[in-house]
Amino acid sequence: MNCPDIYTDYMHDYLDEEITPDNETKLREHLLICADCQSHFQELKKTIALVQSTSHIQAPVNFTSAVMARLPNEKKQVGLKR
Amino acid sequence: MEALVKKRILQVLKGDQDAYGEIVELYKDKVYQISYRMLGNRHEAEDIAQEAFIRAFINIHSFNIDLKFSTWLFRIATNLCIDRIRKKKPDYYLDAEVAGTDGLNMYSQIPSKTDMPEKEIESLELEETIQSEILKLPEKYRTVIVLKYIEELSLIEISKILNLPIGTVKTRIHRGREALRKQLRHV
Numbered sequence: 001m002n003c004p005d006i007y008t009d010y011m012h013d014y015l016d017e018e019i020t021p022d023n024e025t026k027l028r029e030h031l032l033i034c035a036d037c038q039s040h041f042q043e044l045k046k047t048i049a050l051v052q053s054t055s056h057i058q059a060p061v062n063f064t065s066a067v068m069a070r071l072p073n074e075k076k077q078v079g080l081k082r
Numbered sequence: 083m084e085a086l087v088k089k090r091i092l093q094v095l096k097g098d099q100d101a102y103g104e105i106v107e108l109y110k111d112k113v114y115q116i117s118y119r120m121l122g123n124r125h126e127a128e129d130i131a132q133e134a135f136i137r138a139f140i141n142i143h144s145f146n147i148d149l150k151f152s153t154w155l156f157r158i159a160t161n162l163c164i165d166r167i168r169k170k171k172p173d174y175y176l177d178a179e180v181a182g183t184d185g186l187n188m189y190s191q192i193p194s195k196t197d198m199p200e201k202e203i204e205s206l207e208l209e210e211t212i213q214s215e216i217l218k219l220p221e222k223y224r225t226v227i228v229l230k231y232i233e234e235l236s237l238i239e240i241s242k243i244l245n246l247p248i249g250t251v252k253t254r255i256h257r258g259r260e261a262l263r264k265q266l267r268h269v
Binding site for chain 1: 103106107111114119128135136139140209212216227231237260262266267269
C-alpha cells in the first residue's frame with residue numbers, strides 16, 4: 001500500500017509529542033484501516049523501547065580521581081597558594 | 083542541582099580545584115554514557131570522557147555562568163566523540179587481526195559468556211545487538227538518538243548542545259528512528 005508520507009510525518013510528530021489533536025485523530029483513523037502503517041508505527045515504538053532498554057552504565061571506578069590527576073599543574077598551584 | 087554546580091564553578095574560578103571534583107562526580111556517569119554509546123568501546127569512552135572534563139576545566143573561565151553547565155559539558159563531550167569517530171581507522175574493527183597475535187582478532191578478547199545464566203546471556207546479547215545497531219548509524223543520527231533516548235534530553239536541550247536549529251534536530255531524530263527501525267525490526 002502506498003500511503004501519503006504525511007502519515008509517517010504524523011507518526012514522528014506523535015513520537016516527539018508535538019502532534020496536534022486534529023492530526024492525531026487523522027493518524028488514528030488511518031491506522032485503523034491501514035495494516036502497513038500500523039506495523040510501521042509499531043516498529044517505530046518498538047525501536048524506541050529497545051534503545052531505552054539498554055541499561056544505564058556507570059563510569060569506571062576511580063574515574064574522578066583519574067580526571068583530577070590529569071588536570072594541568074598550573075591550576076593546581078593556584079589552589080595551593082590560597 | 084544547577085545552583086550547586088554554579089556555586090562549585092565559582093569556587094573553581096577562584097582556584098579551588100577540589101570543588102571541580104564534585105562537578106566531575108555529579109556528571110561522570112552521563113558523560114561516560116554518551117561517550118560509550120557513541121564509540122562502543124569502554125576504553126575509548128573512558129579516555130574521551132576524561133578528556134571532556136579536562137577541557138571543561140581548562141576552559142571554565144569561558145563558560146557563561148547564566149547558562150546550564152550540563153549543556154556546555156555535553157557539547158564538549160559530543161564534539162570530542164564526533165572527532166574521534168571521524169578519525170577512526172578501519173583497524174579499530176573487531177575482526178581486524180591484533181598485531182603479533184598470530185591470527186587472533188578482537189573477538190577473541192571478549193570474555194566468554196559460558197559461566198552466565200541463560201537469561202542474562204540473552205539480555206546481554208540483546209543489548210549488544212542494540213548497541214551495535216546504534217553504532218551503525220551515521221554519526222549525525224547517532225548523536226541525536228543517544229542524546230534523546232539514552233540521555234533522555236529534550237529537543238531544545240539537544241539543539242543547544244549541538245548548536246543546531248531545532249528543525250534540523252527533529253529531522254535527524256526522525257531519520258535516525260527510521261534507520262534504526264529498519265535495522266531492529268527483526269530483533
